[in-house]
Amino acid sequence: MRFKRIAAVFAVMVTALLCACSAPVGSTESFSSTDAQSGMLAVHFIDVGQGDSEFIELPGGETMLIDGGEREYGETVCSYISSLGYSEITYLVATHPHSDHIGGLPQVLAEFDVENVYMPNVSSSSAIYGEFLDRVEAEGCMVTQAAASVGVIDENGLCAEFLAPVEDEYSELNNYSAVLKLTYGSTSFLFMGDAEELSEQQITADVSANVIKVGHHGSDTSSSQQFVQRVSPQYAVFEVGKDNSYGHPSAEAVGRWQNAGAQILRTDLLGNIVITSDGEGLTVNTSQNAETPAETSSQAQTSAETTSAAQQSAEYSYILNTSSKKIHLPDCSYAANMSEKNKEFTSKSVEQLESEGYTPCKNCMADYDEGHH
Numbered sequence: 001m002r003f004k005r006i007a008a009v010f011a012v013m014v015t016a017l018l019c020a021c022s023a024p025v026g027s028t029e030s031f032s033s034t035d036a037q038s039g040m041l042a043v044h045f046i047d048v049g050q051g052d053s054e055f056i057e058l059p060g061g062e063t064m065l066i067d068g069g070e071r072e073y074g075e076t077v078c079s080y081i082s083s084l085g086y087s088e089i090t091y092l093v094a095t096h097p098h099s100d101h102i103g104g105l106p107q108v109l110a111e112f113d114v115e116n117v118y119m120p121n122v123s124s125s126s127a128i129y130g131e132f133l134d135r136v137e138a139e140g141c142m143v144t145q146a147a148a149s150v151g152v153i154d155e156n157g158l159c160a161e162f163l164a165p166v167e168d169e170y171s172e173l174n175n176y177s178a179v180l181k182l183t184y185g186s187t188s189f190l191f192m193g194d195a196e197e198l199s200e201q202q203i204t205a206d207v208s209a210n211v212i213k214v215g216h217h218g219s220d221t222s223s224s225q226q227f228v229q230r231v232s233p234q235y236a237v238f239e240v241g242k243d244n245s246y247g248h249p250s251a252e253a254v255g256r257w258q259n260a261g262a263q264i265l266r267t268d269l270l271g272n273i274v275i276t277s278d279g280e281g282l283t284v285n286t287s288q289n290a291e292t293p294a295e296t297s298s299q300a301q302t303s304a305e306t307t308s309a310a311q312q313s314a315e316y317s318y319i320l321n322t323s324s325k326k327i328h329l330p331d332c333s334y335a336a337n338m339s340e341k342n343k344e345f346t347s348k349s350v351e352q353l354e355s356e357g358y359t360p361c362k363n364c365m366a367d368y369d370e371g372h373h
């Protein structure tokens with residue numbers, strides 16, 4: 001029954017979306033940083049313990065979420081995204097139906113405006129999967145099957161395309177994992193979900209990337225030697241829980257990426273990991289296991305930025321996020337998370353700002369909301 005249900009849920013056929021990401025990988029031909037609104041791509045590898053969740057701020061202001069950790073991390077994921085000032089998720093990718101990937105997604109679907117959902121054509125009898133499908137249907141999201149060569153985005157030097165699953169059927173649920181390659185200018189990211197060696201071997205597309213979210217939490221069933229060499233990344237990111245019972249990541253898998261020249265970044269050791277790209281180079285920031293992303297980011301603020309914000313506070317009433325259209329109070333810790341390019345100071349009234357399409361931040365302006373609506 002579930003299989004029929006998931007098939008019925010796919011609104012768009014795969015053939016209609018076959019990707020034509022035209023620029024060869026690494027090409028900067030069609031890339032111009034002025035094409036995009038902010039010019040920056042930020043990939044947040046959210047620390048969700050033993051599970052996966054990656055939130056991506058796209059250069060034009062759109063967003064993508066790949067997985068949402070276990071159910072108990074739904075709140076972590078939601079507050080992380082809200083703290084960045086977003087209320088919409090343009091693209092939600094559920095890599096495969098295991099609970100450490102889709103567990104937090106029902107809450108995400110409930111709290112955010114999710115436009116498009118991508119998932120592989122495989123079902124599960126688990127309660128969490130049923131709940132996830134219910135939510136997807138209730139929210140009326142556009143659902144597309146994730147499979148090799150299905151394109152998501154191809155514009156202004158930004159390309160997102162699925163490289164797997166290559167086949168229709170696997171004996172191991174992990175190998176149904178939607179594998180996504182994201183290219184921005186001359187930089188690229190590869191998100192493996194829990195894809196294992198079989199899937200790695202089947203991918204014929206170019207897998208070379210600057211950053212890889214390593215498959216299956218660094219299990220030895222993934223990261224085969226040949227695949228590691230094909231990817232040959234600068235950074236290998238492991239989403240893995242501290243002292244997890246699976247023994248992830250395996251020393252062998254870590255060693256293979258290291259030997260290929262990659263710097264190892266682990267959420268169990270570093271907390272949230274953020275890698276930003278301007279289309280040409282990468283910058284890595286980590287939270288060092290701070291309690292919340294908001295605190296993290298305010299700690300990471302340079303003293304120069306803090307000073308300039310303090311100096312300006314006499315002249316403005318609110319801080320605006322021009323990308324997410326959110327209004328923040330000057331002392332909102334969440335406002336500190338914003339990229340400088342989206343930040344604007346204003347002395348306008350909330351009423352005026354609302355008429356311009358802005359909405360008050362749910363964190364710092366919760367009282368305002370209650371009092372006025």
Ligand SMILES: [Zn+2]
Pocket residue numbers: 051052098100101194216217
């Ligand atoms: Zn997993």
Ligand SMILES: [Zn+2]
Pocket residue numbers: 096098173174194
């Ligand atoms: Zn899995």
